[in-house]
Amino acid sequence: MRWFGGFTPGGPTRSPEGARLIWSDPPLWAAGDWPERYVRTAEGNGRRLAVFGPCAASSHDLDRALYEPGPFGAGRMWSGSYAVVRQGQSGDTEIFTDPASALPLYTTRFQGGTAWGSSSRALAALGSGGIDTAWMAAFLLDRQNPAPRRSAWAGVAPVPAGSRLLLKTTGSASVTSWWSPSRRSYEEVVPLVAEALHEGVRARVEGVKVSSDVAGIDSTTMAVLAAQHGLVLGLTAHPDGVTEGGDMRYARQVPGLDHAEFPLRRSHLPFTPADLELPATDGPAPSSGLWASFSGQLLAVADRGSFCHLTGDGGDNLFLSPPVHLADLARSGRWVRMGRDALEWSQLRRESPWPLVKAALSGSVARLHRPWMTRPQWLTAPTAEPVTPPRDADAVLIADLRGAARAAAADVELAAALGLELANPYFDGALLDAVVSVPAEDRFSVRRYKPLLVDAVGGHLPEAHRTRVAKGVFAGDFHRGVRMNLPYLLTLADGRLAAAGLIDPGPLRAALHGVALGARAVWPPLLAALTAEMWLSAVESEKPVRWSPAREETR
Template sequence: MKEREARWYGGSTPGSRPAAAPVGARLLWSDPAVWVCGDWEPEHIQTVEFGDAKIAVLGPCSVSEHDLARALSCPDLATVAGEWAGSHTVVRAQGDGRVEVLADAAGACPLYTVNVPGGVVWGSSSLALSPLAGGGVDTEWLAAFLRDKHAPTAGRCAWAEVKPVPAGHLLTLHTAGRASLSSWWKPVKRTLGDASAALRHALGEGVRVRVEGGSVTTDLAGMDSTTLALLAAQCGPITGVTLHPERATHGGDLDYARALTVPGLHRTYFPLSARHLPFTPTEVPLPATDEPAPSTPVWSMFSHQLRVMAAAGSVSHLTGDGGDSLFLLAPTHLASLARHGRWLRMLGDAMDWARLRRQSPLPLISAAVRGNTAHIGRAVLLSPPWLKVPAVPALSDHGPASADADAVFLSSFRIVARSAHAEIQLADSLSIALHNPYFDGAVLDAALSAPHEQRFSARRYKPMLADTFADLLPEAHRKRAAKGLFVGDFHEGLRVNLGRVLGLADGRLAALGIVNPVPLQAAIHAAALGARTIWPPLLSALAAEAWLEAVETTSATKWERPMSASAGVR
């Protein structure tokens, strides 16, 4: 299968002289320069021009022509564009020389900037922008990623001198080469009923704009993906794909998938065999991405699934990723309950959570009383023994431990949403447009607007999602508690591929002086023997090594006017 050119978009400071532009890009506008790269669905690039004013929406979006016309002339772009469903970036050029770039609230459409002589270049791929900044990996960011991928270094990305635009912010570019950032989004509060109605609209519209008019597949497994499949089936024929062990004929996801008999939904099954074990080599090289992708250790399985779907005619695939992050919350609200003196509710919820996790409630209660919101229900990971470089303080280390529960949730959610973009880049290389509707900004806005304690329950699985779509989900699916775990597959994958994985432990990360291969190889040996393993830091190290290899063997984006980087956007 022929790999396709990576899809991304970007632009540069207006006026003065032509700025850098990637070779082969398709210009939407020349001044200010805005371009797209790769093959895009026509409906996912919408532009309108009227006189000197121009607006573009890049990505799946529910916007109508009337909405675009309103946004073109309204004083505050975010008041109109911030309500649109889908996952997209909005760019508006004004007659006064300003260019506004609206970053989505969830962070699922990451944006980055590089300062170059004469102005700023922005884009949706840090990898593509990196040649303008010298093409160097930010080793301090990488060290923080290896320590805890869910607590990265603040204001940095995987590439040195490439600066991330914070989610929910407006990037404004001026003709003088200046750039500024301002926050445009903040959580609103709704009653549970209103929040549920907003969630139903946002998720339904987010699915609709992705599935109408194309051949689409979707995951069909747990409650999250099943909800998407049922919403998609209302818009036209859809094929649900269920993964299962090769020898399994019933049980788990198979039984739940077979129980769904609704018009427009077809089912297919993807048997998993030894060739799909984690860490297994594949004939499809791992593509280079903005940062190490979560699916890197299971690329053999993921790439095969994508190729099978593409061969069957699918051009887009919906996943349930993000559902756990959105609806399966840690009990951070315990600190808020303690702060407001609601002791009985706090103690009851702490006991329920501890019983569910088969652990003592005392650490939860102690953290809640101290107001240590950030660490409630989340294991404190020590720096792995193979990490040689002291990591720069992580994002969560800068704020007070008593941060608001919603602020802690929002920070964590955006980190996961950003990393999921690398998954989209993996799928894109094999001609499948991967979509994660649960990471849409409007979906986040709706879910976060409900009272935190009403989104949480240790007695019910994902109550907000189950209640919002109670008329759509069959009773058995609403009452399903969880999905299966695949830890055993990782142990077996290491045993089968031990020699190859040990080689990864003494490679580029070791050459950079970031890891000590001896303790890393010891941890790999122990995991291969079935020892209890703390998987996140181990998988991060192996994914980062494979990512560095992919980056090293992939041609960098070529630019029409190579420029060196300077200081970041302030």
């Protein structure tokens, strides 16, 4: 298990067993197998700095950051997904979280001080180690944005993304924001997006053997950018026996890759038990129900020598905007543009534009964003901590990306349990900073597919990929997976969530029977319940992290 953390200056001298001490007084440690390039330090004039995670900063950048008021020595955000820890001459410690929440940090109170770290499960072992049922109820309602001031573990709180956690020698801890969206023109942002993607990929792939998904435009972009630094193994999944068309046709047009194909067999259908047990993670992992195919694909590239596997996760969140900007246009009185975009979107979806117009005029961003969002019938637990809905298109983009990035951190843990580094450059803070600075109406288009991404890096892609407007989907596989594994899934419905009084298993079983018969399903709440149950089983069988008094020697 790979993570890092520390304590309040002057607080308890504790560390997780087996951790490597980066510095002491206060202790800062790295637990697990960390590549040297992902733990970088700088020192000077009584100041210390450490950067954890993939980061494109140079050594000169780190030296400058020792003295800057913010987290970055060059004044502009470095590419990558990382956290910055800095200790000043006074002994106070600052921890800067990334804006996209791809590397979540947490805190908990312990023996009168504050412990912090990148693993909520590890910090929970300092206390009761129990599950936070209020967070779980919120997750079952909305797995994308559950209880923002809670984690899956009781007594462990998340540090907000884009924040500065200040731990003072007096023992106090405070959190302030260091990042907020800015505004730039489309023309200004195109080269920034290109730089963020190039540098984010470089920070992960230089000097190591790399593989990448090659399917839609997002993952293919990762593959071709990584190929600028060495040979890339490009993996494309396809239904067993179907080797033409779909993603396969596009993947074979990408030059310069070592192409590999992964046939998805019956044993890889969603919810099919895998040969390997699902590892315990900080929270429910999105790929839990796909563990048979997910682990199979990761092991396939690892067997070919890959150390780092790139994905296109997050590309849709950044570059495929839903029509939430219609409410912004209505609010500012730009009726002609609002009407035109609503009509074009409705024509694309072959539906009436009037629900869109009504939602825009009433300012209902939520209905424009996720109109299917309702409370599932099986959720019985109250959700006492309401989540403030996004107020505009920028807030929707930020919330969407952060929710996906936080969830993907658990998938990174799953891959790490197999000895493979899972890399998601679309969740980088510098990329979010660039994309969200473009006016929302300029990010939206029904005439072009992901225009900002194509304008930034499309020149590296074959023409067929630049003009592609869709990618392979596997919705039918989920129905077949439920049908084939229905007895197993019904036992999940009667499992730990039901025993805790969080759900009523009857409606959940009825929904599963309906899906098995081919009924149309609203998948997010159904997947939330199944994923949560799988996760509870995994953490129940895993031993908690053990803590010991911190060692006094430094690295």
